[in-house]
Amino acid sequence: MSSRFRLSLLALGLALCTPLSQAASVSQSLQLSLPDSLKVPYSGVQAPAFAAGLPLGVGSGLTFAGVQADGSWLFYSLTDRGPNADAPDWRQGKDKLSGKIFVAPGFTPQILPIRVKDGQVSVGEPILLHDDKGPIHGLPLPVGTVGSTHEMALTDDLKAIDSPDSRGLDSEGLALAPDGSFWLCDEYGPFILHADAQGKILKKWGPEAQAGEQSVAGGLPGVIAWRQANRGFEGLALLPSGKVIAAVQSTLDIDGKTAKTAPILRLVELDPATGQTRMLAYPLEEGFYKKAKDAKIGDLVAVDEHTLLVVEQGKDKAKKMHNRLYKLSLQGATDLTGVQVDGKAPEFASLAAVTAAGVVPVQKELLLDLRDLGWQPEKAEGLTLIDAQTLAVSNDNDFGLDVTILDPVKDEKDPTEYQTDGTGQLLMDGKPVTSRLLTRPLSAADAASHLWFIKLDKPLY
Structure with missing residues (x-):
């Protein structure tokens, strides 16, 4: 069963069909408000600020499945690894890892069906990514594994979250195959994956492991393992x-x-x-x-x-x-x-x-x-082709999550400029400070999910 949700048509000052440049015009601009049933539960330190949960972060990938029998347009959208935010570096002794806050470490990356028809939008049941061992998670790969980003997953009170295995995915791109299966890519490895219509991962390709590295998946050139973290x-x-x-x-x-x-x-x-x-x-x-x-x-x-x-x-x-x-x-x-x-x-x-x-x-x-x-959104992370002149674009809303530093040292509010030692204490240049890290909701505008339809002035084929 699909759930209905609100559709907002955003005014752009002129009628949306009015050409805004020589190259293209915007035929529809939709702001999506997903039902509460799709909110991501959050029980961390700042839970009162997220009483209804976090908005699902759709839009990291987008693919068009065609015009359906009822005249609706069917799309599949993709989440990334789940609600996360920048954090202080993790230091214990000589060990140093980049910190990343995961407020819902049990989140499973997923594919969401979206239908658009006659000014109405509906969503189907999420398709959860999984393999023979069960649901996939979004936590970083262990250090020493090919594809590791050398990140330490942290709670919002800066306690370590152990990654259970090397099955974590930071899913991004999405394409629908003629047989109904999905192709996806990932930011960790980086990896390419093939999944069936139910979200079961059938095969995974990744950079070949080098000496001393634990392999996850091979078949891709080893040089791409030099990708920057995330x-x-x-x-x-x-x-x-x-x-x-x-x-x-x-x-x-x-x-x-x-x-x-x-x-x-x-x-x-x-x-x-x-x-x-x-x-x-x-x-x-x-x-x-x-x-x-x-x-x-x-x-x-x-x-x-x-x-x-x-x-x-x-x-x-x-x-x-x-x-x-x-x-x-x-x-x-x-x-x-x-x-x-x-x-x-x-x-x-x-x-x-x-x-x-x-x-x-x-x-x-x-x-x-x-x-x-x-x-207006910072990120356009979903792109798909509807016909020779029509494109759809979606944004990544980061699950409506952000972090800031309270009582910052020298007005430094960037969490990555601080460190933490596993006790929840913030450090600056290795020394304890009274500053605190605060997880907070993004503004309604920044947390919104957008789906745009763009009409090009000339056909692509």
């Missing part, structure tokens, strides 16, 4: 041939030296039928970002075998936020497998040096910036 695969597309292509969210940080300066991101293509892979160079616009690591992929979707649409987002040099939609051509792009420039990975070189070495990147054509159409 910057693994962020978008995934299913090509008509059945091949899958996933985008590393940001620049690789090879040997801890390339995140800020690498001129490219990497796209990874997998042929599930043969196991063959290739990697393609996605070039960044030189001088647009203050640091190359500021660029982030939001999602991607296939137009045809050689053409993708992708959301690239981040703040430019002037700290202005952008959510730019590009059309990519894969034709003629060089496979980066085994490619070096001056004896090193291409990430160590300039884009000019990379191309001079004979590497042909994917070709990018800027279509529009969602900000020019009135987009």
Whole structure:
């Protein structure tokens, strides 16, 4: 049975069908309010502030399932690893891990069916991701495991949460296969996964383990394990041939030296039928970002075998936020497998040096910036194609959760600038402070889930 929920049509100053740029117009802008039955329970220290629970964080992935017999549009949306927030570094003796607060550590990443028809929206029962051992969780992988982000999961009173195993997923991209099964990608490994229509994981691919690492899943190039923490695969597309292509969210940080300066991101293509892979160079616009690591992929979707649409987002040099939609051509792009420039990975070189070495990147054509159409959320993380001229875009609302520091030292309110030692005590530069960490709800506007339908001025095919 599906649940009904409120649909709000957001005014953009002009009628929504009025063109807002030469490239596109917004045909509908929906703000979704999910029923209380889908709220995520929260029983932490700040539970009174979340009396009704946390809003489900749909929108980390989006795929269109087609027009149904009743004329409705059916979509599937995806959550990420669950309600989490930045936290102080975890230190015990010489051990140091990045802290991450998980206020619902038992959360299972899930797929949510969404139908839109005649100004009404309904949602079906969530499809929980699981395997032969039971429900999947979203907690970080143990240190020493290939794909580990070297994070320590913490409660909101800064106590350690033990990850039960290496089955945790930070799910992001989503694509629906013709047989009704799902393809997903993950930020931890990064991993590519195939799940059946009921959410059971059938197979998992990940970077090959190096010496001393515990393997989780293999079959993908080992170099992508150099992804920045929480910057693994962020978008995934299913090509008509059945091949899958996933985008590393940001620049690789090879040997801890390339995140800020690498001129490219990497796209990874997998042929599930043969196991063959290739990697393609996605070039960044030189001088647009203050640091190359500021660029982030939001999602991607296939137009045809050689053409993708992708959301690239981040703040430019002037700290202005952008959510730019590009059309990519894969034709003629060089496979980066085994490619070096001056004896090193291409990430160590300039884009000019990379191309001079004979590497042909994917070709990018800027279509529009969602900000020019009135987009307000920071993240556009779901992208799907409805027809040759119509796109759908969704945001990640982070489960309506945020953290701040009370009584900050030197007005430092960023939790990641502090440390904790496992007792719940906050430290600054290793010394105890009186500051406290507070988990709090985001504003109603920031916690909202958005689904936009965008009409392009020219067909894509």
